[in-house]
Every structure is written in C-alpha cells, then in structure tokens.
Amino acid sequence: MATPSPPQRQQEEKQSVSLSKKKNQKRKRTKHDPELERLDSLPWNSSLPNEEEDDTFSLFIGSGELDGGFLSLEEIDESDYGLDVPGAKKKISNKNSKLKKQKLEEVTEGSCEDAEAEPEPAEGMAEEKNVKAKKKKKNSKKKKAKAVQQEDESATVIDSKDDEKEQMLYEDEAEAYAEFYAWNELRLHPLLMKSISRLGFKEPTPIQRTCIPAAAHQGKDVIGAAETGSGKTLAFGLPIFQRLLEEREKAANMLEEKGEEAGKYAPKGVLRALLITPTRELTLQVTDHLKEFAKDINVRVVPIVGGMSAEKQERLLKTRPEVIVGTPGRLWELMSGGEKHLVELHSLSFFVLDEADRMVEAGHFRELQSIIEMLPMTSGTTDGQSQNTQNCVTVSSLSRKKRQTFVFSATLALSADFRKKLKRGSLKSKQSTDGLNSIEILSERAGMKPNAAIVDLTNASILAKNLEESFIECREEDKDVYLYYILSIHGEGRTIVFCTSIAALRHISSILRILGVNVSTLHAQMQQRARLKAIDRFRANEHGILVATDVAARGLDIPGVRTVVHYQLPHSAEVYVHRSGRTARASSDGCSIALISPNDSAKFASLCKSFAKESIKHFPLESSYMPEVMKRLSLARQIDKISRKDSQERANKSWLERSAESLELVVENYDSEEERVKNFKQKKASSNHLKKLQQELNGLLSRPLRPKTFSHRYPTAAGVTHLIQHQFEELAKQNGDDNLVLGENKRRKMVVIGQDCVEPLQALRSAGHEVHMDVKERVEKRRNAESLRRKRKEEKKRLRDQRRKQKKQSQGRE
Numbered sequence: 001m002a003t004p005s006p007p008q009r010q011q012e013e014k015q016s017v018s019l020s021k022k023k024n025q026k027r028k029r030t031k032h033d034p035e036l037e038r039l040d041s042l043p044w045n046s047s048l049p050n051e052e053e054d055d056t057f058s059l060f061i062g063s064g065e066l067d068g069g070f071l072s073l074e075e076i077d078e079s080d081y082g083l084d085v086p087g088a089k090k091k092i093s094n095k096n097s098k099l100k101k102q103k104l105e106e107v108t109e110g111s112c113e114d115a116e117a118e119p120e121p122a123e124g125m126a127e128e129k130n131v132k133a134k135k136k137k138k139n140s141k142k143k144k145a146k147a148v149q150q151e152d153e154s155a156t157v158i159d160s161k162d163d164e165k166e167q168m169l170y171e172d173e174a175e176a177y178a179e180f181y182a183w184n185e186l187r188l189h190p191l192l193m194k195s196i197s198r199l200g201f202k203e204p205t206p207i208q209r210t211c212i213p214a215a216a217h218q219g220k221d222v223i224g225a226a227e228t229g230s231g232k233t234l235a236f237g238l239p240i241f242q243r244l245l246e247e248r249e250k251a252a253n254m255l256e257e258k259g260e261e262a263g264k265y266a267p268k269g270v271l272r273a274l275l276i277t278p279t280r281e282l283t284l285q286v287t288d289h290l291k292e293f294a295k296d297i298n299v300r301v302v303p304i305v306g307g308m309s310a311e312k313q314e315r316l317l318k319t320r321p322e323v324i325v326g327t328p329g330r331l332w333e334l335m336s337g338g339e340k341h342l343v344e345l346h347s348l349s350f351f352v353l354d355e356a357d358r359m360v361e362a363g364h365f366r367e368l369q370s371i372i373e374m375l376p377m378t379s380g381t382t383d384g385q386s387q388n389t390q391n392c393v394t395v396s397s398l399s400r401k402k403r404q405t406f407v408f409s410a411t412l413a414l415s416a417d418f419r420k421k422l423k424r425g426s427l428k429s430k431q432s433t434d435g436l437n438s439i440e441i442l443s444e445r446a447g448m449k450p451n452a453a454i455v456d457l458t459n460a461s462i463l464a465k466n467l468e469e470s471f472i473e474c475r476e477e478d479k480d481v482y483l484y485y486i487l488s489i490h491g492e493g494r495t496i497v498f499c500t501s502i503a504a505l506r507h508i509s510s511i512l513r514i515l516g517v518n519v520s521t522l523h524a525q526m527q528q529r530a531r532l533k534a535i536d537r538f539r540a541n542e543h544g545i546l547v548a549t550d551v552a553a554r555g556l557d558i559p560g561v562r563t564v565v566h567y568q569l570p571h572s573a574e575v576y577v578h579r580s581g582r583t584a585r586a587s588s589d590g591c592s593i594a595l596i597s598p599n600d601s602a603k604f605a606s607l608c609k610s611f612a613k614e615s616i617k618h619f620p621l622e623s624s625y626m627p628e629v630m631k632r633l634s635l636a637r638q639i640d641k642i643s644r645k646d647s648q649e650r651a652n653k654s655w656l657e658r659s660a661e662s663l664e665l666v667v668e669n670y671d672s673e674e675e676r677v678k679n680f681k682q683k684k685a686s687s688n689h690l691k692k693l694q695q696e697l698n699g700l701l702s703r704p705l706r707p708k709t710f711s712h713r714y715p716t717a718a719g720v721t722h723l724i725q726h727q728f729e730e731l732a733k734q735n736g737d738d739n740l741v742l743g744e745n746k747r748r749k750m751v752v753i754g755q756d757c758v759e760p761l762q763a764l765r766s767a768g769h770e771v772h773m774d775v776k777e778r779v780e781k782r783r784n785a786e787s788l789r790r791k792r793k794e795e796k797k798r799l800r801d802q803r804r805k806q807k808k809q810s811q812g813r814e
C-alpha cells in the first residue's frame with residue numbers, strides 16, 4: 001500500500017489530535033518530541049466507513065451501537081498494555097509534583113491550626129504572652145516553612161534527577177519505537193505493536209502492507225498471492241487478532257458504560273477463526289507463528305492435525321480456543337463426527353485457506369467443500385444459535401459481523417473474470433473440480449464477497465527476488481557426485497535437497513551417510529513424530545542438510561536455509577517455485593542449484609521460460625576436486641550396494657521366518673553341506689570386501705577433500721576464500737623467489753588442503769556465468785538425440801532380425 005499523501009496524513013493527524021485531546025491534556029511533556037507526537041497521533045478510528053468505498057463494511061449488523069467496531073485512540077491507553085509509551089511517564093512526574101504541592105499546603109494549614117488550638121492566656125500576662133506566642137508562632141511558622149522549603153528543595157533536586165532519568169528513558173524509548181514507525185500506517189492495536197517490536201520486525205512486508213488495511217480496517221475478504229517467505233502468515237494473522245482485540249475492547253467499554261461486568265460478556269470460548277493449511281508441518285508452523293502474537297493478547301491458538309493423539313486433541317479442544325489451525329482431513333473427520341467446539345460455528349469470523357491451490361492439488365477439494373458447507377451463511381444472522389451458547393451472552397451481537405474469508409498462496413492464478421463471476425454468483429452452479437477453478441469455487445462457496453481485495457504481488461518470475469538460481473549439467477548417474485561436491489565444498493549454512501521420488505531420496509541419503517554427511521530426511525511415508533523430529537534436527541543445526549520430497553516444498557519456514565538443491569526436477573513449475581522458496585525468505589538471500597541430466601534439459605528450459613528467464617547461471621565447479629570426489633563416491637556406492645544386499649537378505653529371511661511362525665510351520669534348511677560352506681565363504685568374502693572398502697573410504701574421509709593438482713593457468717575464485725586466495729598469492733610469490741634464488745626452472749607443486757567452505761551463493765556470485773536458455777534449441781537437441789537413439793535401436797533390431805533369418809535359412813538348408 002502506498003503511504004498516505006501529505007494532506008491525507010495532515011487530516012489524519014488533525015483528527016487524531018482532537019480524538020486524543022483528553023489524553024494530551026494529562027500528558028504535559030517538558031520537552032517537545034515530534035517523533036512521540038507522531039506516535040501519539042496515530043489515527044485509531046480505522047474502521048470508520050470509507051465513503052469512497054461502494055461496498056462499505058459494517059461490522060455489526062443490527063445494533064447500530066457497535067457499528068464500526070474499531071476503537072478510537074482515546075479508548076485505548078498504551079500504558080494499560082505494558083507499552084510504556086514515554087508520555088505516560090510524565091504523568092507520574094506530574095502526579096509527584098501535585099503531591100508535593102498538596103503536602104506543602106497541608107503543612108502550612110496545619111501550622112495555622114496548631115497556633116489556633118493553643119489555650120487563651122490570662123489578661124496581665126496576656127500581652128507579653130501574646131507577643132511571645134506571636135514570636136513563637138512566627139518562629140515555628142518560619143521553621144516549618146524552612147523545613148518545607150528544604151524538603152521542597154531536596155524534592156526538587158530528586159525530582160529534577162528523576163526528570164532527567166525519565167527524559168533519558170523517554171528518549172531511548174522514542175528511539176526504540178522510531179525503529180517500528182513503518183508499521184504506523186497499518187494502525188495496529190498497541191498489543192500487536194508490542195509483539196512486533198519484541199520480534200524485531202522493523203517494517204511490514206509488501207503483502208502485509210497491502211493486505212492488513214483491506215482486511216483489518218475495511219473488513220474486506222482477501223485473495224493474496226506473493227512470493228514465498230514474504231510474510232503471508234501475518235498478512236492474514238494480524239487482521240484476525242486486530243479484530244478480536246477491538247471487539248473485546250469495544251464490548252468491555254460498552255458494558256462498563258452500562259455498569260455491567262465486562263468480563264462476563266467477553267466472547268470467549270467460541271471458535272472465531274478457522275485456518276486450513278495443506279500439511280501437518282505447515283499447520284504447526286503457522287500455529288507457532290501466530291502464538292508469538294497470541295500470547296500477548298490472551299488468545300488461544302491450537303493446531304489440529306492428523307497423527308495427533310486423540311487425548312491430546314481432546315485436551316486442546318477442551319480449552320475452547322478462539323483460533324484453530326488445521327489440516328483438511330483431520331478437521332473434516334472431527335467436524336463430521338460432531339466435535340462440539342468445531343461445529344459451533346455461529347461466531348466464526350474468519351475462514352482462511354492457506355496454500356489453497358496445494359490443498360486442491362493434494363485431493364482435499366471434497367473435504368474442503370464439506371467443511372465449507374458446514375459454515376453458517378455469511379450474510380445471515382445467527383441469533384438463535386448463539387443465544388444458547390454458554391458464557392457468551394453478547395456473542396450474538398458481536399458475532400453478527402460478516403465473516404471474512406482469506407485465501408492465500410505463493411502461486412495463485414485466478415481467471416480474468418473471477419470478480420465478475422463472484423458478483424454473478426455463477427461459480428456456485430459449477431461442479432468443476434479441476435485445479436484452478438476449484439479455488440475460485442471454494443472461495444465463492446466460503447462466502448467470498450465480490451468486493452474482495454485481490455492482492456497479487458507475484459512478479460513475472462514469481463520467484464523470490466533475493467534468490468539466485470543456477471544449474472549443473474551432469475549425467476543422471478552422476479547427480480550424487482555433484483551433490484556431494486556441493487555439500488562438501490560449499491557446505492556453509494542450511495541446505496535442503498529436493499527429490500521427486502522417495503526411492504531417490506533413500507538412495508542419496510544412504511550414500512551421504514556412508515560419506516559421513518549428517519543428513520535428515522523428510523517424506524510423506526514417515527510417521528508424523530519422525531517428520532517433526534527431522535525438522536527439529538534440521539532446525540537445530542546451523543549447517544544442517546535436509547533431504548526431502550515435495551512434502552517440504554511449501555510453507556516450511558526455517559531460517560538460515562541458504563541453499564536449495566533440486567536433485568530431481570519437480571513435476572510442475574509451481575512446485576519448483578515453492579521448493580526454491582525455502583531459501584531467500586523475508587529479507588535474506590539464498591541460492592538454488594538444479595542438477596540437470598540430458599533428460600531434464602528440455603523440461604528445465606521450459607521451466608525457465610515459464611518464469612520469463614532467458615538465461616540462468618552455470619554453478620561454478622572446481623574440476624580439480626572431482627577425481628577425489630569421484631573416488632569417494634565410487635567407494636560409497638559399492639558399500640551401499642553390499643549393505644543393501646545384506647539387509648535385503650536379512651529382511652527376506654526374517655519375513656520367511658515370521659510368516660512360517662505365524663503359520664506354525666518349521667522352516668527346514670534343504671541346502672547341502674557343500675552349498676552351506678559355499679554360502680558361508682561368500683558371505684565372509686563379501687564382509688571382508690566391505691571392511692576393506694570402508695577402511696579405504698575412512699582413510700579418504702579422515703583428511704580434507706583436496707584438489708588433484710593446482711592449476712596455475714586457471715586459478716579460479718570459485719570456492720576459494722579470501723584467506724586461501726591470499727595464501728595462494730603468498731605461495732606463488734615464495735615460489736617465484738625460490739626459483740630465482742635456486743635458479744631452477746622446475747615448477748613446484750602447490751597442494752591445497754583444508755579448503756575453507758564458502759556458501760554456494762558466494763561461489764555463484766563470484767564465478768557463476770550466465771547461460772542462455774533457448775527452449776527451442778534444447779527441445780530440438782533433445783528431439784535429435786531421441787531420433788538418433790531410435791534410429792540406432794531400429795538399425796540394431798534390423799541387423800538382429802537379419803542375422804536370425806540367415807541362421808534359420810542356413811539351418812533349413814542343412
């Protein structure tokens with residue numbers, strides 16, 4: 001969203017000044033601070049209907065009392081939320097001076113009273129006594145006045161010291177708040193601002209800046225699309241919390257005015273927001289992210305996912321959370337089973353579909369449709385139902401607001417006339433369940449209004465702007481070699497390696513483990529607990545490696561992922577975007593490396609074309625490392641093959657034994673003595689061979705990977721740190737000097753060992769070179785190669801047949 005224009009801002013400031021008049025009267029500051037004034041002048045009448053909007057949003061249908069529903073700045077005191085907004089401190093200091101003044105007055109009055117209370121003296125002595133008394137009175141008055149003056153002076157000294165301290169604090173805080181001023185235009189509740197400052201989010205991301213005003217202040221439905229890692233969770237999360245807070249405050253204020261107990265009427269214990277995400281991991285991640293905010297505002301956010309134990313689920317639902325984040329399968333299972341908290345949806349104010357397209361893709365359309373069918377109509381009132389609800393007498397009035405629907409994704413394509421279709425309601429009648437239309441249908445059925453804000457911040461390439469893409473061309477069977485190269489030479493930071501098949505994942509994770517690379521794995525066939533453990537392990541290691549299938553492609557938000565390797569290309573461009581989006585998240589950068597075999601070439605070129613990329617960088621490789629990398633890989637593959645064979649045999653044997661046992665059969669060994677001896681010898685030989693291979697590999701692994709030779713002709717910066725570069729120069733200089741001294745012509749060999757790791761991104765930036773991606777050319781090449789292969793095959797077949805024919809003929813003659 002664009003920042004307000006100066007006249008608009010002036011008007012807003014004027015408005016807020018008048019609104020916060022009462023507060024400003026109390027806050028007399030000693031020093032004029034424009035920054036603080038700006039903070040105080042935050043307009044808070046956010047919900048006032050915008051006259052320019054044709055479809056204005058009224059929050060409370062029915063009782064006009066709560067129309068608008070948002071609070072003015074006057075109604076919210078930051079100090080009530082532990083937000084020590086500097087101005088508040090001045091109040092205390094003013095209070096102190098008032099107390100002092102009062103004390104002084106009391107003392108002065110008290111001295112007069114004392115004098116008046118003295119008994120009346122006799123006539124004769126009276127005059128003298130009177131004079132004495134007057135003197136005494138004068139003295140005591142003087143003394144007391146002096147004491148008060150002293151007290152006052154010391155109080156003033158303390159006070160001025162306090163003032164100084166307060167002033168310093170005030171300035172510090174102003175400075176601290178100044179860091180978060182970019183959020184002001186979003187007019188968020190002070191408690192949310194407190195969480196934002198705690199998390200250190202200096203400014204809203206573009207999707208947040210655009211969606212929050214529409215969703216939180218104009219009450220609109222939102223369809224949001226922005227690059228991966230762009231902060232979409234808060235783009236829908238903050239408007240939810242904002243509205244819950246505003247309602248809570250508004251209800252409390254209204255009921256306090258009526259002299260009733262506010263707490264009794266707070267709409268607690270009913271479901272207010274239902275968020276659906278495609279995977280368990282994403283659900284847990286979104287829950288954790290939202291909880292960071294929820295804990296400051298006392299809102300319960302609970303995850304509901306498959307794989308969670310029934311007891312835990314029951315325990316969580318018993319707390320009657322206001323916000324539930326869940327996966328479609330488990331949510332529908334519970335809803336269709338009549339789970340009380342999940343079917344009492346009369347107060348539901350938010351329905352969110354996160355990564356909507358993925359849910360449809362993953363075959364959750366029907367479950368989503370069923371869940372949506374259970375939601376109450378957005379336009380109707382729900383009095384009847386809500387009156388019955390315990391502990392929320394006023395929920396009926398509060399929940400009469402329209403429900404808001406948010407649909408978010410990183411890649412969300414809508415048909416050009418989607419808004420028109422919404423207006424016409426023509427989507428309702430369609431029964432189509434195919435990908436793209438399904439999202440439109442779901443959005444419409446969930447009650448998406450025609451005036452929904454459609455925020456599409458995806459650029460032509462959809463990929464994160466801080467992402468550097470690259471590729472390595474290699475043979476299919478050498479992919480593991482290059483993967484090992486990347487991980488060992490450029491192993492800095494977290495890396496995610498994506499595979500399309502579980503078989504490939506198993507193969508490379510096994511090879512890497514044999515090579516001593518500590519990897520975590522994540523795929524859909526793993527148990528939920530194991531999946532979460534793998535993510536935790538990966539998260540805990542600064543240089544962790546996660547080998548995953550596309551189950552981890554979407555939404556997984558792990559900071560510090562520096563590199564994404566596409567070991568196998570995904571089936572669609574969208575999945576490629578999501579995979580690559582695990583790095584270069586928020587404001588950080590990162591790189592992706594695709595391993596491209598000749599078979600992948602055309603697919604990769606068309607992938608680049610779909611992102612409007614004409615060229616892409618070749619990932620720089622230092623070929624001198626390859627011989628040793630190859631050697632290690634060859635040993636690892638042999639070890640893997642033998643171990644696999646052994647474990648397969650063991651598994652088969654135990655399966656046979658288990659099956660026989662279950663059938664109460666005795667398995668007899670019919671092998672002859674000779675065969676048994678032969679088997680034994682074979683096993684022994686294989687185990688000795690395995691030991692030997694392992695020893696050899698261990699020998700190689702015990703020393704750092706080193707290049708075969710150092711080429712003086714091609715010193716490259718790729719993978720070479722400044723330190724190493726410096727060492728090279730020093731060595732070269734020394735070498736030259738020695739040669740001069742010794743007068744030798746013979747070159748001395750330089751061997752680089754213990755190469756410091758550099759990040760792939762660094763290597764790519766310093767030595768990657770652009771390669772033009774011509775789809776046509778690549779497709780043509782592939783076609784030619786295929787036709788050549790076909791021709792060769794046909795030729796072979798023809799020759800074979802010919803030989804056979806000749807053979808038959810000659811046999812016939814004989």
Ligand SMILES: Nc1ncnc2c1ncn2[C@@H]1O[C@H](COP(=O)(O)OP(=O)(O)OP(=O)(O)O)[C@@H](O)[C@H]1O
Nearest residue numbers: 201203204205228229230231232233410555557586
């Ligand atoms: N305003 C902000 N400033 C800095 N960091 C932020 C901000 N908002 C969110 N983040 C952080 O950015 C990261 C990515 O946010 P989030 O997971 O919401 O992205 P996303 O757009 O949903 O990504 P994806 O499409 O991959 O699911 C999170 O770690 C989050 O804490």
